[in-house]
Structures are given as structure tokens and as C-alpha cells.
Amino acid sequence: MSSASPAVVVDAVSKRFRVYHERNQSLKAAVMRGGRARYEEFWALRDVSLEVPVGTTFGLIGHNGSGKSTLLKCMARILRPDSGRITVTGSMSALLELGAGFHPELSGRDNVYLNGSILGLSRRELDERFDDIVEFAGLGQFIDTPVKNYSSGMYVRLGFSIAIHVEPDVLLVDEVLAVGDEAFQQRCTEKFADLKYEGRTVVLVSHALDSVRQLCDRAAWLEHGRLKDVGPPGDLLDEYVGGQRAERSTVETGGSRWGLGGARIDKVELLRPDGTPTTVARTGDSVLVRLHYTSTARIEQPVFALEIHHSSGVQVSAPNTWEARKVPDVLPPAGVVELRVDRLLLVPGVYHLSASVGDPYGRQIQDYRHHALRFSVMHGKPRESTGLVSLGGVWTLREPGAQEVRDTA
Amino acid sequence: MSARGALAEISASKELLANLTLRELRGKYKRTALGWGWSLLNPLALMATYSLVFSVLLRIEPPPGKDGLTSYPLFLLCALLPWTFVSNTMTGAMESLLQNANLIKKTYFRREILVVATVLSFLVSFGTEMAVLALAFLIVGSMVVPWLPGVALLMALLTLFASGLALLLAVVNVYFRDARYLVGIALQLWFYASPILYPIAYVNENLPGWAASLYEANPMVGFVESFRDLLYVQQAPPLATVGYLVVVSAGVFALGAWCFSRLEGRLAEEL
Numbered sequence A: 001m002s003s004a005s006p007a008v009v010v011d012a013v014s015k016r017f018r019v020y021h022e023r024n025q026s027l028k029a030a031v032m033r034g035g036r037a038r039y040e041e042f043w044a045l046r047d048v049s050l051e052v053p054v055g056t057t058f059g060l061i062g063h064n065g066s067g068k069s070t071l072l073k074c075m076a077r078i079l080r081p082d083s084g085r086i087t088v089t090g091s092m093s094a095l096l097e098l099g100a101g102f103h104p105e106l107s108g109r110d111n112v113y114l115n116g117s118i119l120g121l122s123r124r125e126l127d128e129r130f131d132d133i134v135e136f137a138g139l140g141q142f143i144d145t146p147v148k149n150y151s152s153g154m155y156v157r158l159g160f161s162i163a164i165h166v167e168p169d170v171l172l173v174d175e176v177l178a179v180g181d182e183a184f185q186q187r188c189t190e191k192f193a194d195l196k197y198e199g200r201t202v203v204l205v206s207h208a209l210d211s212v213r214q215l216c217d218r219a220a221w222l223e224h225g226r227l228k229d230v231g232p233p234g235d236l237l238d239e240y241v242g243g244q245r246a247e248r249s250t251v252e253t254g255g256s257r258w259g260l261g262g263a264r265i266d267k268v269e270l271l272r273p274d275g276t277p278t279t280v281a282r283t284g285d286s287v288l289v290r291l292h293y294t295s296t297a298r299i300e301q302p303v304f305a306l307e308i309h310h311s312s313g314v315q316v317s318a319p320n321t322w323e324a325r326k327v328p329d330v331l332p333p334a335g336v337v338e339l340r341v342d343r344l345l346l347v348p349g350v351y352h353l354s355a356s357v358g359d360p361y362g363r364q365i366q367d368y369r370h371h372a373l374r375f376s377v378m379h380g381k382p383r384e385s386t387g388l389v390s391l392g393g394v395w396t397l398r399e400p401g402a403q404e405v406r407d408t409a
Numbered sequence B: 001m002s003a004r005g006a007l008a009e010i011s012a013s014k015e016l017l018a019n020l021t022l023r024e025l026r027g028k029y030k031r032t033a034l035g036w037g038w039s040l041l042n043p044l045a046l047m048a049t050y051s052l053v054f055s056v057l058l059r060i061e062p063p064p065g066k067d068g069l070t071s072y073p074l075f076l077l078c079a080l081l082p083w084t085f086v087s088n089t090m091t092g093a094m095e096s097l098l099q100n101a102n103l104i105k106k107t108y109f110r111r112e113i114l115v116v117a118t119v120l121s122f123l124v125s126f127g128t129e130m131a132v133l134a135l136a137f138l139i140v141g142s143m144v145v146p147w148l149p150g151v152a153l154l155m156a157l158l159t160l161f162a163s164g165l166a167l168l169l170a171v172v173n174v175y176f177r178d179a180r181y182l183v184g185i186a187l188q189l190w191f192y193a194s195p196i197l198y199p200i201a202y203v204n205e206n207l208p209g210w211a212a213s214l215y216e217a218n219p220m221v222g223f224v225e226s227f228r229d230l231l232y233v234q235q236a237p238p239l240a241t242v243g244y245l246v247v248v249s250a251g252v253f254a255l256g257a258w259c260f261s262r263l264e265g266r267l268a269e270e271l
């Protein structure tokens, strides 16, 4: 397999479902309808074309009913497209919504062997991998209970464990991360990293946008069965979440602005420590916000201020140079102002940065750039998911009188 | 799909086919005290009932077999066992896709395998029963062994025939759920329209010529008579009959496989 050819090629695929008015596959109904079933056609996929390069982790996003699962099932050959072609290079395994195709009466063990043989493993190969599969799924002694008695999480864990231990070239996963507990999600995330490292291709359907952002190299956005956009997940997700493409880190347009115009903020940048502009950071990262300004009037005691809003609209932070006591007597004709943040303690999410320059009392705003920059934060250190900010705290667990037990810093 | 892909798919399927067949077999008598014993007890009970009714009460005379052997139970079993195989396969196959809806909706494999696994699991029972029947012939002193290879070939042909019907009915039943009830009735009629309980001579004696030839178009007539020829009378069945069976079986199989491949595309969404 040459590395240049894509792992999955979806070429102008359309899929039509029949929506029966009266789901009645009986003789009487057939006779009364004059032999024909009455149904409406519904296009779940319409002319979708995309390529998944070998070794990438590819995300599929879209609202409920947009056709993500349908596309994945077409890739998995479970559904047959009505037109178009799908080519998958290499071996493939899939874990579709609500777990693998288990037989409820059979034990977990028997299902491992049954599913393994569906995925093309021989009995010997399965014997070799069996312990790893059970171990990864964390099922322990439950492996010999019929799967009908499993919890939904256990079901999915076993299915996922089988799907990855087949060591497929292409792995298709639909919404599994949603059901597992935090520990399992963490293990999955690590496993996805391993798979990527091993050069395997993963196609992932998920509503967990943070995971998509974190895991995927590329993503596709489906809307009403049509492909709306394909690209790097950062931009795509920003657009998906906000309904609007995020401004580049070097902003020329976008956001609203007002002010007297004696000084202008020409550019708002978010920079990594190495100086490259970005719109994505992780909790705990070190970042730099840089404002470029020019001034045409004489402005005394200029104050620069920033505002960070969460995408929900809540203001998270609003630092300014007045309170920081960094106010020159007169603003030079041009220059940059930087705010260095050693640890960005925002929890994962999408944020807007607004910037302004004015007088200390907010009466004479020279330039106000509302939502000049949109950026997103992904999981980092400390790993926290909810709330508005992380306090950067460090957990310690102790038993009474004993030494420190664990330090998760 | 590339030839290599197809080959890989087939070789991967062997393991799956074995697995599914074993599952069917294990599942069939699971949690029963007698287990596999039922597989033999069932035809024995049928044989006892039919023998009582048709041989003792209604006094049907079986034609003489090899060396003047006349035994209604043996005469009956030569036909009843193949018939049970065909009828079980048909009813079983109709459930096979429905029962495995979960697998079909979540995983990809050649869907035919499910049907073939059902056929194979019944073939295992059929084989066991036929072995016991051969033993019974030996016990009554009839040297049946030289005819057994022929019986095996005929069983293979019957399996081809049954597989074709199984493929057809399995997939039709998904789209048209009344099929199983229609088939239930059809099997009743077919059973009596085949010379299982009675000798074929009765048909020729009591029906006009055109009706008798119509009767013989039923492939089960040929199968049943050929099994009887080989085991009970111990003579080669007429070449014309065998030829007819080969053609019909191949045709039915081709039809079943064609319908299956035509209709399997939308299985996952119809189940």
C-alpha cells in the first residue's frame, strides 16, 4: 500500500432510505396496497465525497440526523450506497453506535470469538489476544456472563476492545466515547494516540467536540446529508460551534469595532511561546496576547484592556494596563502591547478575545475591537472540564498518619 | 473488489462459518437435560407414530426391499429423514437473518454465511440420523455399506437443493414477513405430495397418467425415491431421475443465490 493513496475514498456517495408510512410487511397490507409498499424516499446522504489519508484520525461531525452514522455504515459496508463508491484500503474494523453486534445470550467470551471471526481473526490469533482484550475492556470475571446482563458501558468497552485488538488498518468508531466512564475514555484517548503512532487510520464520529479537536487531524462536517466542509478540526469546529468561521490570528476583519479613532488596534494575536500565531491552546499553556496599534492623535495616559468571554457570553477575565500600572504619559505613534500569560488557566471551550484602547475611565474609547479573536482551549494540565477557570490546584491524597500517597500534579 | 480481497474474505469466512455453525448446534439443545439426545429422539418418535397410524391401523404395505425385506419403519425413515432435513432447513433459514439482526446491523460479513451455517447445522443432524439409519439396516441384516457413498452424494445434492431454498426464503422473509406462514402451509401440502408415508406405486395406481407425471415433477419425489433405491431396495436410482435432480438442484441453488444477492443490499435497514 503506498502511503500516498488514501485509506478511505468516498466518491459521490448518496444513500436513500425508505420511510414507510405504514410499516406492515404482511400479506393483507400488500394486497390492499396493490402489491406495492407505500413509502417515501429520504436522502440520508447526498453526493458526499471525501478522502481520508492513511494514518490520519478523521472526525465526522454534524447535528443529529445529519447522516454521520449512515456514512460510517456505508464505509463499513453494512449499508450499500445507492450511488457512488466507497473504497477502503486495508483491513477494517468498526464499532458502530451502541456497541458491536453481540449475541445477547452468549457470554462475553463466546462473543469475543464470534466477533473476532467476523473480523477475520483465526481461533489461534484470538487465543493469543484474548487476555489483552478482556484486560483492556476491564471486564474481569464478567467475561463469562451473558452479555445481555452487561451494562451499556461494559457492552461498549468490550466491543471497542475487540475492534482495536484486531489491529485493523482502518478503524471506524461511532460515538463510543460517550458511554464509557472517565477512566475508559482516558484509556481510549491513549489508544487513539497509539493507533495514530502505529500509522493506522481512524474515522471517528463524535459529538464530543473537545475530543474531536484533541484527537483528529482532519474533520468533515455533514449537514442534512451533504458535506458542508472538510478541513483541519480547529477551524471547522469553530465554525460548527459558532456558525461562523473564526478569524485568523492576524485579524483584518471580523468582530464589530467602534471608537473615536485617534488610535487603532490594527491586529490582535494569540502567540505560542515560540512566537507562532495560534487559535488553539491547552489549559496550563504559556501564551502571549499581542496588540499592534497605530496612533494619529495625541493620546494621554492610554490604557489598553482585554476581555475574554466564554462562548456562552460570560466574561471570564478582563485585564488592563491601568490596574497593572503600566500607563505611559503619551501613546507613541505605533507599537505593540503584550500580555504574557504564564499559565492559561481556562477550561476547555471556545473563547472570544476583545481588545480596546482608551482613557483610564472608559469615557473616551479610541478603538474597541469586539470579539477580535476567537480561540479554543483544549484539555491540558491541570485536566479540568467544567466550571469557568481552573485554579491550577494540585491534588494530594493521604491516609491518616501515613506518608503522602499520591500526587497527581 | 480485488481478487485478493475476495480470497481473503472467503478464507476469513471459513472460520466464521465454523463458528456460527457450532453456535447453532450448541444453541439448539442448550439447557435441555437430554441435549443431543433430542436430535435422535425426535425422528424416532415420528417414526413410531407414523408406523402405528399408517402401518398398523391403515395397513399401508411397504413394497419389498432388498432380499424380501419389508419393514415399514425402515421404508418410512429412508424418506422421512431427508424430508425433515429439507423442511427444518427451510423453517430454520427463515429465522436465521431475523435472529441475527444485531450482527447484520453492526458488522460486515458475507450475509450468506448465516444461512449456510443454518443449513450446515441441520446437515450435521441429518448426517447423524442417516448414520443411525444405516446402522439399523445392518442390524436387520441388510448389507447397506456399499451403497453409502451413493447416499453421501445424494445427501450432498439434497443439501445444494435445500441451500437454494434456504437462501431464497431467508431473504424473502425479511421483506415479506408473511412468508413464514405461507411456507408453513406449503410444507404441509408438500409433505403429503411426496411419497413419504406411502409407496409411490399408490400414486400410479390411483391417478391418471398426466396427474402422475405432474406429481413426479416434484423434486422431493425424485429425492425420496432415490434414497429408497439406494438404502431400502439397494439398487442404483434411474439415471433420468438423478439427472433431473442435478438440474433442479443446480437451478434452485442458482435462483436462491441470485435472489439473495439481489436483495441482501438493504438487509441492514429492513431488519
Ligand SMILES: Nc1ncnc2c1ncn2[C@@H]1O[C@H](COP(=O)(O)OP(=O)(O)OP(=O)(O)O)[C@@H](O)[C@H]1O
Pocket (backbone or CB within 6 Å): A017, A018, A019, A042, A044, A062, A063, A064, A065, A066, A067, A068, A069, A070, A071, B268, B269, B270
Ligand atoms: N434504517 C433507516 N431507515 C430510515 N431512515 C433512516 C434509517 N437509518 C437512518 N435513517 C435516517 O437517516 C438520517 C441520518 O441518520 P444518521 O443515523 O446517519 O444520523 P447521525 O448523523 O448519525 O445522527 P446522530 O448524531 O443522532 O447519531 C436520519 O434522519 C435518520 O432518521
Ligand SMILES: [Mg+2]
Pocket (backbone or CB within 6 Å): A068, A069, A070, A097, A174
Ligand atoms: Mg449517529
